[in-house]
Amino acid sequence: MTGIDDVARAAGVSTATVSRALRGLTGVSAATRDRVLQxxxxxxxxxxxxxxxxxxxxxxxxxxxxxxIERWYFASALEGVDRALRAAGYDLIVFSLGGSGTNRQRVxxxxxxxxxxxxxxxxxxxxxxxELADLQALEYPNVIVGGHVDGLRSVSVDDAAAAxxxxxxxxxxxxxxxxxxxxxxxxxxxxxxxxxxEQAFRDTMARHGLPVRPEWQAMGGFRFAGGKIAAGxxxxxxxxxxxxxxxxxxxxxxxxxxxxxxRGLRVPxxxxxxxxxxxxxxxxxxxxxxxxxxDEQGAYAAELLLGELQGKARLxxxxxxxxxxxxxxxxxxxxxx
Amino acid sequence: MTGIDDVARAAGVSTATVSRALRGLTGVSAATRDRVLQxxxxxxxxxxxxxxxxxxxxxxxxxxxxxxIERWYFASALEGVDRALRAAGYDLIVFSLGGSGTNRQRVxxxxxxxxxxxxxxxxxxxxxxxELADLQALEYPNVIVGGHVDGLRSVSVDDAAAAxxxxxxxxxxxxxxxxxxxxxxxxxxxxxxxxxxEQAFRDTMARHGLPVRPEWQAMGGFRFAGGKIAAGxxxxxxxxxxxxxxxxxxxxxxxxxxxxxxRGLRVPxxxxxxxxxxxxxxxxxxxxxxxxxxDEQGAYAAELLLGELQGKARLxxxxxxxxxxxxxxxxxxxxxx
DNA sequence: CTGTTAGCGCGTTCAA
DNA sequence: TTGAACGCGCTAACAG
Numbered sequence: 001m002t003g004i005d006d007v008a009r010a011a012g013v014s015t016a017t018v019s020r021a022l023r024g025l026t027g028v029s030a031a032t033r034d035r036v037l038q039x040x041x042x043x044x045x046x047x048x049x050x051x052x053x054x055x056x057x058x059x060x061x062x063x064x065x066x067x068x069i070e071r072w073y074f075a076s077a078l079e080g081v082d083r084a085l086r087a088a089g090y091d092l093i094v095f096s097l098g099g100s101g102t103n104r105q106r107v108x109x110x111x112x113x114x115x116x117x118x119x120x121x122x123x124x125x126x127x128x129x130x131e132l133a134d135l136q137a138l139e140y141p142n143v144i145v146g147g148h149v150d151g152l153r154s155v156s157v158d159d160a161a162a163a164x165x166x167x168x169x170x171x172x173x174x175x176x177x178x179x180x181x182x183x184x185x186x187x188x189x190x191x192x193x194x195x196x197x198e199q200a201f202r203d204t205m206a207r208h209g210l211p212v213r214p215e216w217q218a219m220g221g222f223r224f225a226g227g228k229i230a231a232g233x234x235x236x237x238x239x240x241x242x243x244x245x246x247x248x249x250x251x252x253x254x255x256x257x258x259x260x261x262x263r264g265l266r267v268p269x270x271x272x273x274x275x276x277x278x279x280x281x282x283x284x285x286x287x288x289x290x291x292x293x294x295d296e297q298g299a300y301a302a303e304l305l306l307g308e309l310q311g312k313a314r315l316x317x318x319x320x321x322x323x324x325x326x327x328x329x330x331x332x333x334x335x336x337x
Numbered sequence: 338m339t340g341i342d343d344v345a346r347a348a349g350v351s352t353a354t355v356s357r358a359l360r361g362l363t364g365v366s367a368a369t370r371d372r373v374l375q376x377x378x379x380x381x382x383x384x385x386x387x388x389x390x391x392x393x394x395x396x397x398x399x400x401x402x403x404x405x406i407e408r409w410y411f412a413s414a415l416e417g418v419d420r421a422l423r424a425a426g427y428d429l430i431v432f433s434l435g436g437s438g439t440n441r442q443r444v445x446x447x448x449x450x451x452x453x454x455x456x457x458x459x460x461x462x463x464x465x466x467x468e469l470a471d472l473q474a475l476e477y478p479n480v481i482v483g484g485h486v487d488g489l490r491s492v493s494v495d496d497a498a499a500a501x502x503x504x505x506x507x508x509x510x511x512x513x514x515x516x517x518x519x520x521x522x523x524x525x526x527x528x529x530x531x532x533x534x535e536q537a538f539r540d541t542m543a544r545h546g547l548p549v550r551p552e553w554q555a556m557g558g559f560r561f562a563g564g565k566i567a568a569g570x571x572x573x574x575x576x577x578x579x580x581x582x583x584x585x586x587x588x589x590x591x592x593x594x595x596x597x598x599x600r601g602l603r604v605p606x607x608x609x610x611x612x613x614x615x616x617x618x619x620x621x622x623x624x625x626x627x628x629x630x631x632d633e634q635g636a637y638a639a640e641l642l643l644g645e646l647q648g649k650a651r652l653x654x655x656x657x658x659x660x661x662x663x664x665x666x667x668x669x670x671x672x673x674x
Numbered sequence: 675c676t677g678t679t680a681g682c683g684c685g686t687t688c689a690a
Numbered sequence: 691t692t693g694a695a696c697g698c699g700c701t702a703a704c705a706g
Contacts, residue, residue: 001452003683014693019685027691044474049451050387050396051683054698059387061430061453069416070617070632075407082406082433091453093398094429096419114386115338115699116398116428137381225621255621261598280407281618284562284592295407340699351677356701364675388699391682452683 002045011039022047049091059118061091062305065108066123068099072251072279073294074123077145080298081121088306093117108134119305121145121298122152126191141308143318145301146294147191153316155301157323159193162290163200163248165325166274169288170244171208174333175272178205179216179234179242181227181252194222197248197276216242220252227255235263235271243334244272250279250289257285257330268332278326286329297321339382348376359384386428396455398428399642402445403460405436409588409616410631411460414482417635418458425643430454445471456642458482458635459489463528478645480655482638483631484528490653492638494660496530499627500537500585502662503611506625507581508545511670512609515542516553516571516579518564518589531559534585534613553579557589564592572600572608580608580671587612587619587626594622594667605669615663623666634658 008015013032021028021036028036053059062085066074078094085092095112108131113120119140124147127135132149135142144154170178180201184194198217205212215237218230227247235241247253253275260271267273275282278291300321308314345352350369358365358373365373390396399422403411415431422429432449445468450457456477461484464472469486472479481491507515517538521531535554542549552574555567564584572578584590590612594604602608612619615628637658645651 001683004685005683015684016686016694017692020692023685029691032691046451047685048391048683049453050390051698052685053387054385054391054700055683055685057685057698069406069419070409070412072407075412078431079406079433079435082431083435086432086435091451092431094415094419094431095423096416096429098416098420098423114383114428116386224618228621254618258621281561281591284565284595338699342699352700353678353702354676357676360701366675369675385699388682389701391684392699392701394682394701 002043004045004047007036007040007043007045010043011036058309059116060089061093061117062302063093063095063113063117063120064123065095065097065112065120065125067097067125069094069096070099072277073146076294077123077298080293080295080300081145081302083295084299084302084306088303090118090306108138113138118309121301121305122149123147124191124193125149141305141314143301143305145297147193148196153318155297155304155318155321156193157292157297157321159196160200160203162276162292162323163197163246164204165323166246166276166290167201167204169325169327170246170272170274170331171204171210173244173272173331175244176210177216177240177242177334178210178244178246179218179231180212181218181220181230181245181247181256183220183222183248183252194248201246215239220247220249220255222249222251224251224255224258227252228259229255231256231259232262235259235265242271244274244331247273247275250275250277250282250287253287253289253330254279254281254285257287267330270335272331272334274331276323282326283328288328288331289326291324291326292321339380341382341384344373344377344380344382347380348373395646396453397426398430398454399639400430400432400450400454400457401460402432402434402449402457402462404434404462406431406433409614410483413631414460414635417630417632417637418639420632421636421639421643425640427455427643445475450475455646458638458642459486460484461528461530462486478642478651480638480642482634484530485533490655492634492641492655492658493530494629494634494658496533497537497540499613499629499660500534500583501541502660503583503613503627504538504541506662506664507583507609507611507668508541508547510581510609510668512581513547514553514577514579514671515547515581515583516555516568517549518555518557518567518582518584518593520557520559520585520589531585538583552576557584557586557592559586559588561588561592561595564589565596566592568593568596569599572596572602578608581668582608582610584610584612587614587616587624590624590626590667591616591618591622594624604667607672609668609671611668613660619663620665625665625668626663628661628663629658 004015008018021033082092120142123145146156148154220227220230245256256273265271275289278289282289341352345355358370457479460482483493485491557564557567582593593610597608612626615626619626
């Protein structure tokens, strides 16, 4: 393996000069810099990140801790984080709980991040007090993405506003009999996003003097299959049927769409459905939804940490991430019945 | 930060003994080992991976290079890789091309992996000759997952057999007018999986003396939206309609299902659809498909590399990964017309 | 079974 | 603008 002294020798300078030239520091004449760059390139030299870490204290890597990867939100956010990090020359180290929730003990234990990262992004996780303490003991900059933990900064949409906008839109169309497909309880990891959305839904209904019927609140577990089953039960129940379903996430909304189809209900004539996310499938499925961009949230969070590592002032209250109503074919006025 | 000498001093032994005890090497008395473990724990000591790397030559990290994260196959495979690595105490470093294909130059350039990893998994990428050379110059163990590159080992299903099984199943139901939704051309990264599946489809049709009509071959780009559009065009075309669609991936099959529904075609009475993958949505959508398990493929590939790092013999021909027909509600005999 | 010592490959002083 | 020398924290080889 070719090291820094090989370059130094070949370029006829000291290792210190090579180091300076390669990192673009000042105090190197243009001539020597060019020479160093050229010989480094021709020798195929690349510095060892471990040696650099040891000498400088910086790992040039960032960690992401998440409950699981294979979920639209997480995978998209990861993509955004990766994009931001790569642009800054940082590496991305991924720690997934794999949805298990069982290897949950000592998540933030020192062993999980063996002095390998400069900062940590935590995605959508509800933390126990012990875990919170562990995280803070880790002492490097951190931020929560897509979730909320007391005492830590979050980068996310305004979940309450997003849910409110969805419910308000249904109400503006004339709906009064609105059901709610709730998320949560599915990741093996609770987090409060579903609670915030549900509360906002309830508040919005109350503000309009509309009832929130217990039998129209169902748990869809944030997934297609769960949403389909829950929506099916809603629609099959005796008595009045809702004219609209607000799903706390698109995947559950897809399930609702399918459940309606299977029962011969027309969307939106008989039933309107609105979700949150703007999942890739929402457009082809014609789902009206509240768009959010997990990738941009991830990138924003990564850049925030990157900024702090470069000495920028700490941002105690990150910018709320935007959301937006996207109207498609799954919503319309309620049936006139 | 507490280092190894802090532990050594506190335990009254040398740093070498601490190192040995902590790594579970032989040649340490039970008593000393316990004492060391205990003081290390109480001091909250965790070794620096960089220092360990420098001294030992091992990074205890593995890299994964993939075209993008937010895609069912990649995210699932990543999950499996992570699971295997974490069990072995290895870290996972992710390099995503972000679907761009533009920052494609010098993918394997030394700078991409600054001596940070012990082995590399490459997912589903078609490599240029230059890239292949770069990869091999990287000199650490590698393996391709879910794709094929001449000269490199692959962990994947038998794509030809999977596509054959799907087509054979349709044929066994009595279908003769079978359309094909092809993948490919979508990732910004070509790879030969779609070609293998298409070829197997053609071969199977030929073997049964069935025609492969050019107007029934459509490009769905491996995605829901693309599959929906392509299937819609197939179904809207004047002249005879296919009685079955074989989609090279579930996401396109979902699009076909939707296109059929929108045209009032009943599935499977008027049209049968079969996919490949067993995507999470396949079960609730009632899609007949060929199941594969990307997570297990990823885990298997990771374990293969792990084994080699531990000195096991190199496996030149990894085990073909299993696939399996899963019959659901989207397939049936062709209409008797 | 345990301790001593010499690097691993850089970044970073400090002096020139 | 450049170079020499030290040390980051650990593992490995050797000696005891």
